[in-house]
Amino acid sequence: MSDNKTGDKETKQKRTLKTHIELLFNPGDLFLIQQRQREILSLLHREGYFPLTSKRILEIGCASGGVLREFLSYGATPYLLHGAELEPCRIANAKAVTPHLPLISADGRSLPYPDSCFDMVMQFTVFSSILNEDIKRAIADEMRRVLRPGGLILWYDFWLNPINPEARGISLAEIRRLFPGCRISFRRLSLAAPLARRLAPYSWLACYLLDRLRIFNTHYLAVIRPE
Numbered sequence: 001m002s003d004n005k006t007g008d009k010e011t012k013q014k015r016t017l018k019t020h021i022e023l024l025f026n027p028g029d030l031f032l033i034q035q036r037q038r039e040i041l042s043l044l045h046r047e048g049y050f051p052l053t054s055k056r057i058l059e060i061g062c063a064s065g066g067v068l069r070e071f072l073s074y075g076a077t078p079y080l081l082h083g084a085e086l087e088p089c090r091i092a093n094a095k096a097v098t099p100h101l102p103l104i105s106a107d108g109r110s111l112p113y114p115d116s117c118f119d120m121v122m123q124f125t126v127f128s129s130i131l132n133e134d135i136k137r138a139i140a141d142e143m144r145r146v147l148r149p150g151g152l153i154l155w156y157d158f159w160l161n162p163i164n165p166e167a168r169g170i171s172l173a174e175i176r177r178l179f180p181g182c183r184i185s186f187r188r189l190s191l192a193a194p195l196a197r198r199l200a201p202y203s204w205l206a207c208y209l210l211d212r213l214r215i216f217n218t219h220y221l222a223v224i225r226p227e
Contacts, residue, residue: 028197031207032190036156037070039189039221044074047152047223052076055119059083060108060143061126065094068101082118084111108139113146121147122154125219127178128167140178144226153179153224159188160218172220179224186222188214 023029044050052075062068062083071081083103085091091105106112108126121143130136143153158169175184191211199206210216 026197027200027204028193028207031196031200031204032193035211036190036221039187040154040156041074043154043221043223049120049152050075054080056080056117057082057120057122058111058113058118058146060111060121060123060139061085062094062103063087063090065098065101065103067122067124068094068103069098072098082113084108108142109135111142111146115145116148118146119148119151120154121151122156124156125158125167127170128158131166131168137178144179147226149226151225153182155186155222155224156189156219158218159220163194169218170220175220175222175224179226181227183225183227184222186220188217188219189221190217190219192216192218 023033041050044052049055052071055076057071057076057080059067059071059082062085065083068081068083072078078098078100079102081101083091083094083101084106085094085103086105086107088105091103094101094103104112123143127136127139130139147153155175158167159171160169161167172184172186175186176182191207195210195216196207199210
């Protein structure tokens, strides 16, 4: 590998890590990250998905691999932890930070995996960024296709319109339309980011109490199991 290519790879890796570190040093973002992680770990335990060591896992729209790195810390086995991302620059960043994971650049509507090959398929804020209904339906169908019988889909996404005008929240009714005939359990999660960022520097307890009320929470954390 040339010096230029090595330098570019190191730059991408530093940029990805810097973005994640900046979030961790912001009290509001740190609260949101840790709260989501606690809920996911509790959910996986309830669903019988602990330990993760033998689970074959796929994340659709893995971006720069932040969620995959979290699952590594939960005990997932690297060669069983897969990521698919449409944007080549994002998957390049993910590979720069975690070159030992099986990551691919692929369209979620046509995944290069055989049927029924994953124990868990997950998506984090992917569907809210897709405005075309046919594309969302096609990706949902692919997620079900590659999921083994008895497996689960882990869903974390906005349920109301986020501030970003290029995104749209996904209601529970829409989730049910995307995954007909599935058993879905869910809860509202993640205190609205502007509230968390304003309150966390002064009172972690205030953030926690508002989060427990659920009325200011912006996401659904859901488990989807095909019947």
